[in-house]
Amino acid sequence: MNLRLLILVIMCLTEVAFVLWVYLKGQRxxxxxxxxxxVLSVALWTLGNYLVYTYVNIFxxxxxxxxxxxxxxxxxxFSKVFPEGKFPSLKQDKLTSSFILLGVLFTILSFTSTIVKSASLSPEGILQxxxxxxHPWFGIYFLASISYALGLLAYKWRRSKGLNRVQIQFIFLGVLFSASGATTTNLLIPLFFHTSRYSVYGPYFGxxxxxxxxxxxxxYRFMNIRLVIRKGTVVALSALLAAGVVLTLLYLLSYSGHFRFPTPTYIFFGIGILAAAFLIVPLRSAIQTLLDRYFYRSHYDYYHTIEEASRKLSSFLDLDLLLDYILRAVQRAMAIEWAAxxxxxxxxxxxxxxxxxxxPHRLPSELPDPLTGxxxxxQDVLVREEIRRFRSDPKVLDxxxxxxxxxxxxxxxQKQLVGAFLLGPKRSGDAYFSEDISLLTALSGQAAVAIHNAQLYRKMRWMKEYSESILKNMQGGVxxxxxxxKIVVFNPAAERLTGxxxxxxxxxxxxxxxxxxAEPLREALEEGKVYTHREGMLNDHTPPVPIIFSTSLLHDPSGRHGAVMVFSDLSYVRRLEQERSLAERMVLVGTMAAELAHEIKNPxxxxxxxxxxxxxxxxxPEFxxxxxxxxxxxxxxxxALIAQLSETARPPSFQKEPxxxxxxxEYTLMLVEERAKKSGVHIVRNYEPDLPQVIGEATRMRQLLLNLLYNALEAMPEGGTxxxxxxxxxxxxxxxxxxxxRDTGKGVPKDKLDRVFEPFFSTKEGGMGLGLTICRRxxxxxxxxxxxxxNPDGRGVTACVRLPILAREEVIGAIGTDPHRTS
Structure with missing residues (x-):
């Protein structure tokens, strides 16, 4: 058999085996x-070329x-549907429909003499x-179909991204180069030069x-096919390479014409086999290395990887850098597609x-519940292949x-699940072996501790920044x-207050x-004595600065302790108190003067x-x-009134009593009841049962309530409630x-409501404006x-008096009597 024809047979078988393998892998x-x-059409065309040269039959x-x-x-x-997987509507795509109809037509014409009439071999073995x-119209159809398909792929390539773009690129280049060569030898040369001399070489471009x-x-996982290269494949490739060497030597020997069968054939066959035997071991090793590199197979030193990881993991404190290192280390070591x-x-x-x-692989933002549970x-590694094989947990498998x-x-x-690594498939298509699982188990233990420490460091750093921010912006000294x-914290406010x-x-x-x-802190450290809201003085200032402070002890796990003091400047508060006291005195003097003027006028x-x-x-004499x-x-x-003015220049004190x-x-209402009847005012009482006692002084309490009741009655001269x-x-x-x-009188104008407690301000004609001022005092x-x-309904006003309730113990401590005593 001619070696060229033998190669055609091998190529045909290879193409058929290849396409069957592709068809059986993955989903249909x-x-x-x-x-x-x-590809089957390419294989059939290759086989047809071989058969035509062998049997010279027009069929x-x-x-x-x-x-x-x-x-x-x-x-x-194929170009129409790849990579989307959607077949076009033939009613809408007229061009594709036309190509299909022409394809059917030329298929029919192929079995008639309209394309090829006869075929024969010349004495030199050349096909004629x-x-x-x-035939020319067939050539135009073939070139138009291939060109249109390549144009479609080029258009999709420009619009695609990522993996699809790369896959389209290689299909486009493969078809372009092979179609260019085969079209030249089997279509263009016969069409223009009327010879099939080079047709035997066309299938080689396959x-x-x-x-x-x-x-x-x-x-690039074309059509989502994962290729797994095993040791047998490497050996087979090595054998094929060695056989190729032997066949090449035999062909060169036969072509030279110096040797004839059978002796030279056996000699060089023996030499080829010996060469293959000597070359198989180094070839296997070399091919294994190249294929491992090409098919992403990785080999790592288990102990070296563990040692390097241990050293690196202990050097990271930043959580993001730590996680990035772990994921990339695992990805490099095992050549996996993704890790999370x-x-x-x-x-x-x-x-x-x-x-x-x-x-990019789309991953869920939260770990799914089946995996979490x-x-x-x-608390052990989950391997999908093992779960599938033993059917241990269908939900986890899904x-x-x-x-x-x-x-x-x-x-x-510490027996708590703080996280998880999820790993995608290996790029080589290999399964995860026991060595991989052991490595990942060892790494996960160290990684978990490192991640936990990094998280604690992140929290500690955040707390430190938070505490420093608080200390920096506090108004009080710390x-x-x-x-x-030894002093370890001295915040900016402490600097400002102490100078x-x-x-x-x-x-x-x-x-x-x-x-x-210093003294309160020393007492806290040496005597365990702490203070809360204690007043003190900063004596290094002239004059000394009053402060209010609190101290506390700080404990650590070793049993040692420190102390902290928080203090604030009371100077401003003291000045405000003095100014308020002075203002109150002035108001009181003015109020008393107005009261006296009011009282002196009548005498x-x-x-x-x-x-x-x-x-x-x-x-x-009588007069x-x-x-x-x-x-x-x-x-x-x-x-007497003048004497009262001299004695009451400050708010009078009173004896506390329940x-x-x-x-x-009831007593004050009894005093105003007759006046209310004369004015046509109806009195309504609404007391809560078991009213608690309040602290005060009975005489001034009556004065307060009488003033408010008289004001209410004066607001209803024509009657009311x-x-x-x-x-x-x-x-x-x-x-x-x-x-x-609450009265139902005419009320107080809104613009005057805020002034009713001011001394000498009155809404009544001829009023002195002292009644409500005295009541508020x-x-x-x-x-x-x-x-x-x-009132919300617009009728009258409501005076609301709130008096503090005193507990029984406070009343007894204040007056030394039974708090149930009444006044």
Whole structure:
């Protein structure tokens, strides 16, 4: 047999075996169907070329042209559906429909004499074909189909990204190169030069096509095919290479004509076999290395990898850098497609980081519940192949298959699942072996501790920054000392309050700072004595600065302790208190002066009246006697009021006593009841049962309530309703009794409501404007609150008095009597 024809047979068988292997791998799809049809058409065309040269039969020529038609048509349809997998609608795609109809037509014409009429061999063994009238049209159809298909692939290549783009690129190049060569030898040369001399070489270009497709499968998972290269494959390739060497030598020997069968054949056959035997071991090793590198097979030193990882893991404190190193180290060592790490959060296990070798792999943002439960329960590696083989957990298997995960490795610290590694398939297609699982198990233990430490470091750093921010922005000074009484914290506020920069005192003993700070801290360290809201002085200032401070002990696990002091400047508070006291005194003096003026006016009127009558009735002894009595009495009254002014220049003190508020209310209502009846005012009472007692002074309490009741009655000269209620307060006023006095009068204008408590301000004609001022002063003396608001319905106002409730123990301590005593 001619060696060239033998090669054609080998190529045909190789193409058939290749396409059957591709067809049987993975899931069936229209892409795989059309690809199979395309490669089988190439194999049939290759076989047809061999048979035509061997048997010189015109039917075989017909079959060869039919196969060429199918090559063009199947490749065009394949280009239409790849990589989307969707077949176009023939009703809408008229051009594709036309190519299909022409393909059917030329298939029929291939079995007639319209394309090829006859075929024969010349004495030199060269094929001589006589072509029919349709041969040029067949050539145009073939070139148009291939060109249109390549144009489609080029268009899709420009619009694609990632893995699809690379796959289209290699299919395009494989078909372009192989079709260019085969079209030249088997179509263009016969068409223009009317010779089939070079047709035998056309099928050889199929090697280029198979090479590009195989490369796309191996490197870029063309049609999602994963290729697993095992040791037997390496040995077979080595044997084929050795056989190729032997065949080449035999061909060269036969071609030289110096040797004839059978002797030379056996000699060189023996030499070839010996050469193959000597070459098989080094060839196997070399090919194994090249294939491992080409097919992403990795070999790693187990102990060296563990040692290097241990050294590196202990050097990382930043969590992000640590996770990146771990994932990339695992990916490099095992040549996996992707790796991801999930870490525990309050809500679950969140995707923290991932590395990917090829196109981005979509991973869930949270670790799926089946994986979480299984890892937490077993705390052992989950391998998808083992789960599938033993059918141990269908839910876990479905979850791993859904996200494309081959292995899940738990991260456990103190028997708690703190995270997990998810690993994708190896790029070589190999399974994870026991050595891989052992390495990952060892790495996961160290990685878990390192990740846990990095998380603690991140939290500690965050807490440190948080604490420093608080200390920096605090208005109060903070000073902390350790167990050796050395200053370790001295915040900016402490610098400002003491006048000492931190760099002068940090690391120094307590004696270098003000005694007002040093002594409380020393007492805390030596005696365990702590203070809360204690007043003190900073004596290094002139004049000394009053402060309020608190101290506390700080303990560490070793039993040693430090102390901290927080202090604030009281100077501003003291100034405010003095200014408030002065303001209150001034208001009080003004109020008392107005009260006295009000009270003195009436006696002076009486004296003036008698003085005006004196000239007329001077001789009347009875008048003179009566005038003397009235004048002296009124002057005594004025003198008493002046004495009161001199004695009450500050808010008067009073003796604390428990007050039964219900009794005081009833007493004051009794005093105003007659006046209310005359004015046509109806009084409504609304008391809460079991009203608690309040603290106060009975006389001033009556004065307060009488003033408020008289104001309410004066606001209703034509009658109305006076509602008096008393109940416990709630919310902000919990711990108080609220007394509400509500009238239905004309109310107070909104623009004047805020001024009703000002001295000498009155909304009544001829009023002195002192009543509510005095009422507010009394309430404040009782540590209560007084508010006046217009009613929501617009009729009248409500005066709300809030008086503090005192506990039984406080009342007994204050007055030394039974708190149930009434006034």
């Amino acid at each position: 799809s229209i892409i795989k169907w059309l690809f199979t049809a395309f 075989l020529g017909y079959l060869t042209f039919a196969a060429a038609t199918w090559i063009a048509l199947s490749f065009l349809l 074909s006589q072509y029919g009238p349709a 090697v280029i096509l198979i090479g590009f497709i195989a490369h796309a499968i191996v490197r 790490v999930y870490l525990a959060t309050d809500e679950g296990y969140r995707l923290e980081q991932a590395v990917q070798a090829l196109e 299984s890892l937490r329960k077993q 979850t791993m298959e859904e996200i494309g995960c081959e292995m899940a490795v738990p991260l456990v610290v 000073v902390t000392v350790d167990a050796d009484q 000492r920069p931190a760099k002068e005192v940090l690391g120094k003993p307590l004696s270098v700072i003000d005694k007002g700070i 002076l009127v009486s004296i003036r009246t008698f003085a005006e009558l004196l000239p007329e009735r001077h001789e009347d 003179r006697r009566y005038f003397q009595e009235v004048a002296l009495k009124e002057l005594d009254r004025i003198n 007050i039964n508020l219900r009794e005081v209310l 006076l509602t008096v209620s008393a109940a416990r307060g709630d919310g902000t006023w919990d711990g108080y009794v609220e007394v509400r006095i 009394i309430v404040r003396d009782f540590k209560g609150d007084l508010q006046l608001k217009n």
